[in-house]
Amino acid sequence: MAAIEQSVQTIRRGCDELIVEEELVKKLASGRKLRVKLGLDPTAPDLHLGHTVVINKLRDFQSLGHQVQFLIGDFTGMIGDPTGKNQTRPPLSREEILANAKTYREQAFRILDPEKTQILFNSEWSDKLGAEGMIKLAASYTVARLLERDDFSKRMKNNQPIAVHELLYPLMQGYDSVAMKADVELGGTDQRFNLLVGRELQKHYGQEPQCVLTMPLLEGTDGKEKMSKSLGNYIGITEPPKEMYGKLMRISDTLMWRYIDLLSFAPAATISLWKKEVASGRNPREIKVTFAREIVARFHSAAAAKRAEEEFDATFRDRELPQDMPEKTVSETAILKVLKQAGLAPSTSEAARLIEQGGVRINGEKVSDKNLALRRGETVVIQVGKRKFARVRLG
Amino acid sequence: MAAIEQSVQTIRRGCDELIVEEELVKKLASGRKLRVKLGLDPTAPDLHLGHTVVINKLRDFQSLGHQVQFLIGDFTGMIGDPTGKNQTRPPLSREEILANAKTYREQAFRILDPEKTQILFNSEWSDKLGAEGMIKLAASYTVARLLERDDFSKRMKNNQPIAVHELLYPLMQGYDSVAMKADVELGGTDQRFNLLVGRELQKHYGQEPQCVLTMPLLEGTDGKEKMSKSLGNYIGITEPPKEMYGKLMRISDTLMWRYIDLLSFAPAATISLWKKEVASGRNPREIKVTFAREIVARFHSAAAAKRAEEEFDATFRDRELPQDMPEKTVSETAILKVLKQAGLAPSTSEAARLIEQGGVRINGEKVSDKNLALRRGETVVIQVGKRKFARVRLG
Numbered sequence: 179m180a181a182i183e184q185s186v187q188t189i190r191r192g193c194d195e196l197i198v199e200e201e202l203v204k205k206l207a208s209g210r211k212l213r214v215k216l217g218l219d220p221t222a223p224d225l226h227l228g229h230t231v232v233i234n235k236l237r238d239f240q241s242l243g244h245q246v247q248f249l250i251g252d253f254t255g256m257i258g259d260p261t262g263k264n265q266t267r268p269p270l271s272r273e274e275i276l277a278n279a280k281t282y283r284e285q286a287f288r289i290l291d292p293e294k295t296q297i298l299f300n301s302e303w304s305d306k307l308g309a310e311g312m313i314k315l316a317a318s319y320t321v322a323r324l325l326e327r328d329d330f331s332k333r334m335k336n337n338q339p340i341a342v343h344e345l346l347y348p349l350m351q352g353y354d355s356v357a358m359k360a361d362v363e364l365g366g367t368d369q370r371f372n373l374l375v376g377r378e379l380q381k382h383y384g385q386e387p388q389c390v391l392t393m394p395l396l397e398g399t400d401g402k403e404k405m406s407k408s409l410g411n412y413i414g415i416t417e418p419p420k421e422m423y424g425k426l427m428r429i430s431d432t433l434m435w436r437y438i439d440l441l442s443f444a445p446a447a448t449i450s451l452w453k454k455e456v457a458s459g460r461n462p463r464e465i466k467v468t469f470a471r472e473i474v475a476r477f478h479s480a481a482a483a484k485r486a487e488e489e490f491d492a493t494f495r496d497r498e499l500p501q502d503m504p505e506k507t508v509s510e511t512a513i514l515k516v517l518k519q520a521g522l523a524p525s526t527s528e529a530a531r532l533i534e535q536g537g538v539r540i541n542g543e544k545v546s547d548k549n550l551a552l553r554r555g556e557t558v559v560i561q562v563g564k565r566k567f568a569r570v571r572l573g
Numbered sequence: 574m575a576a577i578e579q580s581v582q583t584i585r586r587g588c589d590e591l592i593v594e595e596e597l598v599k600k601l602a603s604g605r606k607l608r609v610k611l612g613l614d615p616t617a618p619d620l621h622l623g624h625t626v627v628i629n630k631l632r633d634f635q636s637l638g639h640q641v642q643f644l645i646g647d648f649t650g651m652i653g654d655p656t657g658k659n660q661t662r663p664p665l666s667r668e669e670i671l672a673n674a675k676t677y678r679e680q681a682f683r684i685l686d687p688e689k690t691q692i693l694f695n696s697e698w699s700d701k702l703g704a705e706g707m708i709k710l711a712a713s714y715t716v717a718r719l720l721e722r723d724d725f726s727k728r729m730k731n732n733q734p735i736a737v738h739e740l741l742y743p744l745m746q747g748y749d750s751v752a753m754k755a756d757v758e759l760g761g762t763d764q765r766f767n768l769l770v771g772r773e774l775q776k777h778y779g780q781e782p783q784c785v786l787t788m789p790l791l792e793g794t795d796g797k798e799k800m801s802k803s804l805g806n807y808i809g810i811t812e813p814p815k816e817m818y819g820k821l822m823r824i825s826d827t828l829m830w831r832y833i834d835l836l837s838f839a840p841a842a843t844i845s846l847w848k849k850e851v852a853s854g855r856n857p858r859e860i861k862v863t864f865a866r867e868i869v870a871r872f873h874s875a876a877a878a879k880r881a882e883e884e885f886d887a888t889f890r891d892r893e894l895p896q897d898m899p900e901k902t903v904s905e906t907a908i909l910k911v912l913k914q915a916g917l918a919p920s921t922s923e924a925a926r927l928i929e930q931g932g933v934r935i936n937g938e939k940v941s942d943k944n945l946a947l948r949r950g951e952t953v954v955i956q957v958g959k960r961k962f963a964r965v966r967l968g
Contacts, residue, residue: 254708308703309699309701311704312707313738316740317736318736318737321716321734321736321737322729322734340717341711341715343709343710343712345716346711349737
């Protein structure tokens, strides 16, 4: 039983919720290879670090000997937006979906073991349901229970329309778990309701219900919104090493810990130690470098990570960054005021003139926008002209 | 246009609601043979007079040259109750449904012209919808609009469960109208919501919407509940002439007018005249006889109606009903109290003794139940022993 306790601990690490731990223990104790499901949207094939929070957890299951099943939701993807109102969600062809699935696989295999990963398409069983199967599936759930889902209940309350087919989608997702006989299903915390529908439907169809494991949603590089391609606050896992490294080095010192907690494979004890050291005065930049190296190495290679680090550092070295530059903390975020407050320009109008002349750089990059707003929590190196430097912390 | 006005008047007669009259006028003015739809439940093949209210209206359309389309809802009938909770609604086999449809046709053809009647089965297009078509259909309507249906909104309010497939049924019924390109759909007032869904879906699928014609629901012989086989208050159209005639003669004088309004083919002017005459003292029994004759002749023959009348009258004649018997109005309905109040027994205990001895008859039939309750509004002939008679009205 000690081994099982260890497994449960590995599985729980970083997760938001595990439903139900006793059931998972029972499944693990059976000695079976568990089927661990992750549903994927077939419309957006580019994975970013946000997606990898869940994929990393799948990797944990694989390291414990279990089988990962990627489910591509091609059935609804091929239908597109049946209301015809959403122009950005046209139906995808079989070929597009297969191409997207291939991309997914290639990307996910940077983390996962291909030997222990299956790719499934739900059109295989959803098509077969037919009109009759759909009615029987719909009969297994009440309207009221589905309307309890957060977004549905909000829309009902605000008199915003919910089309009837939207109620069918969670049922179809749940039916996927039935067809796959899933033992565990993973998802972001925003998927909790749908994952539980799968559990209920499995019971309804006489199966042992799947365990549900929800993972926190990773914030984007802005530290505010959930990481997403459409918000532009993402780090894609196929981005070149240098860009990936640079984006990671530029996240705030606070956000860094969140990223480390959710993305690093470093032992929990090591992470605790880092936190203690930084609290006692160690420069957080050193931890950030270690972490950025780990992530770039994961998606490219250790060598690529080393090169990215050197290039990143060189940008500063080439600009002859002084070893000891003044450190300033400012309360403003608008660049003109920041320059003035940090003592790098005598006035905001002079600051504007300096930018116009191309004489201001932040972390080595020339500033061209006089209205630029910096992000609170960030620490940046600002250079004015050839000689004036300051490490500025935005308080 | 005078002909069209006349047609509209014929169609409107006896109806509860016509949606939308201007549209019907336009359809009639086109000179096309209109497709007039009636949806039928494939589970209960025996028609009673309640069903014929709508079928008579179809006959009006046929007499105006239009085409009647009976739609047998075999698709959902073959699914049965998908929740498995309702033991009384098992799935029907294709053979059972075909047999039921045949029975329907035979019965309906006692009223309708077979030449102008088509029988359609919705499995033809519902099966073809598939899971995908079902989702697209479900996308055409919002949850909120379906929950406006009377029974749904009541159940939501009372926290009674509504299974998701129940929302799909009105959509599938509506889709029948799309597949059939129906011009007009008929139904009882309780079908209003579903018929309007058909209208909306036709618009959604780019068709000219059907007109909706709702007919009032006929009360059963008890004058209270809607006529239905399960309540036992029905007159089946295949009942033998004598029973049909007897049941019609025993309805109350008030209910008689409702039946005449909804079932008689007598001209409106004639019915008005009858009402005036009865108001001025004519015995309503005479009108009832005329009406009962009409109905029995419709489902059997004029000769059968005549025989039924003679047999019915003979029952009373043979029992030597006195020409002038006392007329009494009583406020009680329990047979023992009625006998006492009508002066046919000196006390309720004596009344009980008379019933035990088999000495009490109501409309010629021996009474054996001392707890019998008579129906308010009815007028019956009660006989006690050989000689005592009274025509008793239950006030």
